[in-house]
Amino acid sequence: MKYFVCFVIFLVYNETRCLCQRPTGIQEVFKWKQIAYDFDGVIYNSSTDYELSATKKDNITDADKFFIQYNNVPIGMEVYRDKVFVTVPRRRHGIPSTLNYVKRSGNKSPALKPYPDTKSRNKFISVYRPRVDVCGRLWMLDTGHLEVPGERKQIQPPAIIVYDLKTDQQLFRYELKSTDLVNERSSAGLTSITVDVDKKSCNDAYAYINDLATEGMVVFSLKSMDSWRFSHRSFVHDDRAMNFTAAGYVINWKDGLFSITLTDPDVNGKRKAIYHPLVSTEEFAIDTEFLKDNKTFLGHNTYIGERGNNTQSGSHDYHAPSRIIFYANVAQDAILCWNIDTEMNPANVAIVAQDHNKLAYISDLKVIDDEVYVLVNQIPKFIYSRFDTNEYNYFIHRYRVFDLILGTACDKAAP
Numbered sequence: 028m029k030y031f032v033c034f035v036i037f038l039v040y041n042e043t044r045c046l047c048q049r050p051t052g053i054q055e056v057f058k059w060k061q062i063a064y065d066f067d068g069v070i071y072n073s074s075t076d077y078e079l080s081a082t083k084k085d086n087i088t089d090a091d092k093f094f095i096q097y098n099n100v101p102i103g104m105e106v107y108r109d110k111v112f113v114t115v116p117r118r119r120h121g122i123p124s125t126l127n128y129v130k131r132s133g134n135k136s137p138a139l140k141p142y143p144d145t146k147s148r149n150k151f152i153s154v155y156r157p158r159v160d161v162c163g164r165l166w167m168l169d170t171g172h173l174e175v176p177g178e179r180k181q182i183q184p185p186a187i188i189v190y191d192l193k194t195d196q197q198l199f200r201y202e203l204k205s206t207d208l209v210n211e212r213s214s215a216g217l218t219s220i221t222v223d224v225d226k227k228s229c230n231d232a233y234a235y236i237n238d239l240a241t242e243g244m245v246v247f248s249l250k251s252m253d254s255w256r257f258s259h260r261s262f263v264h265d266d267r268a269m270n271f272t273a274a275g276y277v278i279n280w281k282d283g284l285f286s287i288t289l290t291d292p293d294v295n296g297k298r299k300a301i302y303h304p305l306v307s308t309e310e311f312a313i314d315t316e317f318l319k320d321n322k323t324f325l326g327h328n329t330y331i332g333e334r335g336n337n338t339q340s341g342s343h344d345y346h347a348p349s350r351i352i353f354y355a356n357v358a359q360d361a362i363l364c365w366n367i368d369t370e371m372n373p374a375n376v377a378i379v380a381q382d383h384n385k386l387a388y389i390s391d392l393k394v395i396d397d398e399v400y401v402l403v404n405q406i407p408k409f410i411y412s413r414f415d416t417n418e419y420n421y422f423i424h425r426y427r428v429f430d431l432i433l434g435t436a437c438d439k440a441a442p
Contacts, residue, residue, distance in 0.1 A: 052427045052431065053425075053426055054426070055424055056131070056135075056423040056424060056425055057111070057129065057135055057136065057422070057423040058419045058421065058422045058423075059101075059136050059419065059421040060417065060418060061097065061099070061416055061420070062096065062099040062115065062139060062421070063096075064094070064123055064124060064127075064138050064139050064140070064141075065137075065138035065139065065140045066079075066123075066140075066145045067145045071093075071094050071123065071138075072096075072138065074092075074095050074096045074097070074121070075092075075093055075094050076091075076092045076093060078093045078123070089121065090120050090175075090178070092121045093121065094121055094122075095121025095122075097414070097416065098118075098119035098120060098121045098122060099121070099122055100115065100118070100119075100404055100406060100409055100421070101115055101390070101421050102114055102115065102116050102155050102156070102390050102391065102402075102404065103116075103154070103157060103218075103219075103391045104391050104393065104402040104423060105156075105158055105159055105393060106159075106393065106395045106400060107163075107165070107192055109130050109131050110128050110129075110130055110131075111129050111130070112126070112128045112142065112157055112165070113128065113402075113423075114126055114127065114156070114157065115127065115139070116154065116174065117172075117173050117174065117175075118153070118174045118175065119175055120175055123141075123148060124139065124141040124148040125148075125151050125153050125169075126141065126151050126167065127139035127140055127141055128140055128142045142190075142195075143190065143195040143196075143197075151167075151169045151188070152169055152173065152182045152183060153169065153170045153173070154169050154170075155168070155170070155217075155218040156218060156220065156342065158220055159192065160222040160224050160229075160232065161224060161225070161226045162224060162229035163191065163192045163193055164191055164192060164198065164229075165189065165192050166187065166188075166189050166220050166222050166234060167187070167188050167189075168185065168186070168187055168188075168217045168218075168219075168220045168236055169185065169186050169188055170185050170214045170215055171184050172185070172215045174215050181214060184214075185202070185214040185217055186200050186201060186202045186203065187201045187203070187220070187234060187236075187247055188200045188201075201247065201252060201254070203217075203245060203254055206256060207245045207255070207256045208238075208241075208256075209238075209241035209243065213238055213240055213241045213243075215240050216238040216239040216240025216241055216242075216282075216283075217236055217238055217245070218237060218239055218285070219237050219342065220234050220235070220236050221234065221235045221236075221287040221288065221289060223235065223289055223300075223315055225292075225296075230249060231249065231250045232248075232250075233246060233247065233249070233315070233319055234249075235287045235300060235318060237284045237286065238256075238262075238284060239282040239283050239284055239285050239304070239305060240283070241283075242262045242263045242264065242283030243256050243258045243259075243262055243283075243284065244256070244257045244262060244287070244302075244318075245257075246318050255321035259324060259325065259328065261302075261304075261328055262283050262284035264281045264282055264283045264304045264305070265308070265309065268307050268339055269281070269306055271339050272358065273357045273358055273360075273387075273388055273407050274387040274388040274405050274406070274407040275383070275387070275408070276410075276411045276412070278306075278357075278407065280305070281306060282305035282306050283304045283305070283306070284302060284303075285303065285304055285305040285341055285342070286303065286305075286340075286341060286342045286343050287301070287302040288300070288301050288302070288344050288352060289301075289315065289345060290345055290367060291345075291347050291350075297315065298314070298315045299312045299315065300314075300318060301343075301352065301367075303343070305340070305341055305357075306339060307339065308333055308334050308335060308336065308337075308339060309330065309332070309333055309334070310330075310331040310332060310333075310334060310371055311328055311330055312331050313327055313328040313329070332370060332371030332372055333371065333372060333373070334363065334371065334373065335372075335376055337356075337358040337359050338354070338356055338358060338359070338376065339356070340354040340355055340357060340363065341355045341391075342389070342391050343392065344392055344394040345367075346397070346399075346428050348397070348428075349366070349429070349437070350367050350440075350441065351365065351366050351367070351432060351437050351441065352365050352367060353379070353399050353431075354392070355389035355390075355391070355392040355401060356389070357388055357389060360381060360382060360383045360386045360388070360389075361382075362378070362379050362380040362381075362386070362392070362399065362401065362426070362431065363377065363378060363379065364377050364379045364431065364432055364436075364437040365437065366436075366437050366440035366441060368440060375436050375440070376436070377435035377436045377437055379426075379431040379432055379435055379437070380426060380431060385403065385424065386401070386403055387403060387405045387408075388403060388404060388405050388406050389403050390402050390403065394428070395425075397428045398425045398426060398427055398428060399425065399426045399428060399431060400423065400425045401425075402421075402422070403421065403422040404421050405421075408420075
């Protein structure tokens with residue numbers, strides 16, 4: 028029997044309900060006013076045109092500047108033991124390193140260190156949301172794309188890159204095929220990667236990659252070192268879900284397929300991939316066996332249901348013990364939950380945390396053991412307005428799963 032005290036305040040956010048004020052167990056992991064870097068002990072904590080060892084030039088342009096601090100906005104994160112990966116995609120000039128890490132210590136605002144080392148910082152162009160698999164490997168998709176407005180440029184082909192986290196050595200780099208992409212816009216839309224693998228067969232892994240820009244999915248097989256693309260209407264943004272408010276700004280983006288999460292294997296060893304576009308309030312699923320066959324997607328996916336009004340969400344992830352999926356609900360500065368054993372409808376989708384400051388645009392969300400981690404970056408403010416650099420603008424928080432769901436529809440449905 029679970030007991031807690033709450034004041035029942037009916038706060039109705041369209042059709043998704045947060046029924047009472049509950050302790051959600053928020054723990055602040057990191058926070059930054061601005062991003063700084065640590066290159067082998069040399070700290071870059073303010074803008075500089077040149078790297079310490081660089082030869083100075085006259086009439087340097089923004090494109091040549093080494094570090095423009097304001098332009099460095101963290102987008103993705105991942106956790107491996109005491110190491111937290113933080114990515115800064117090259118969406119503007121002056122970003123010295125896209126793939127970075129920090130270690131958990133007493134410092135809540137540490138400088139980022141390039142991964143795996145400083146000399147590798149120019150090896151990657153733009154990494155969004157890396158993921159660690161059960162075999163202790165770090166998977167990432169380097170878009171190879173410099174995404175500066177008005178100066179977009181493909182520096183190198185988009186590629187899957189995998190590292191062994193025990194040795195910090197690269198295991199392989201696989202460049203996507205031309206048939207995996209629709210046009211020159213596709214590479215910039217490759218912003219998340221989901222790894223499907225069993226610890227007993229690490230060499231038989233699959234990766235599922237979203238393409239939010241040209242609205243498709245790329246599948247990669249490690250065993251065959253091959254990749255293929257699927258297109259389907261369920262990957263496409265929903266015009267009816269456009270023009271929602273995120274972090275206080277009206278969003279008119281047309282982002283398609285954004286996030287893919289996997290359920291437990293069933294008795295036959297089969298998983299479901301559950302996915303959605305960012306600009307949508309609907310959820311879809313397909314058995315992964317059909318993703319692993321490059322000819323069988325059509326006709327095998329299913330419509331799960333409707334989350335409710337203002338439930339546009341980015342990253343989502345599955346917590347196996349509770350059978351709950353958590354959503355980064357960017358339209359309400361909130362985290363949502365849904366138990367996969369219940370019908371997906373607004374009554375079964377609950378707001379479990381909401382804060383118009385600390386959760387103002389959750390750019391990434393990851394379930395680690397019994398905790399939910401989120402990276403918050405307020406990126407609509409970066410795009411449409413300007414940050415106050417005297418305030419904290421970027422956060423990584425964590426929550427205990429069972430604190431989050433306490434007293435919600437997800438709690439009632441949990442085993």
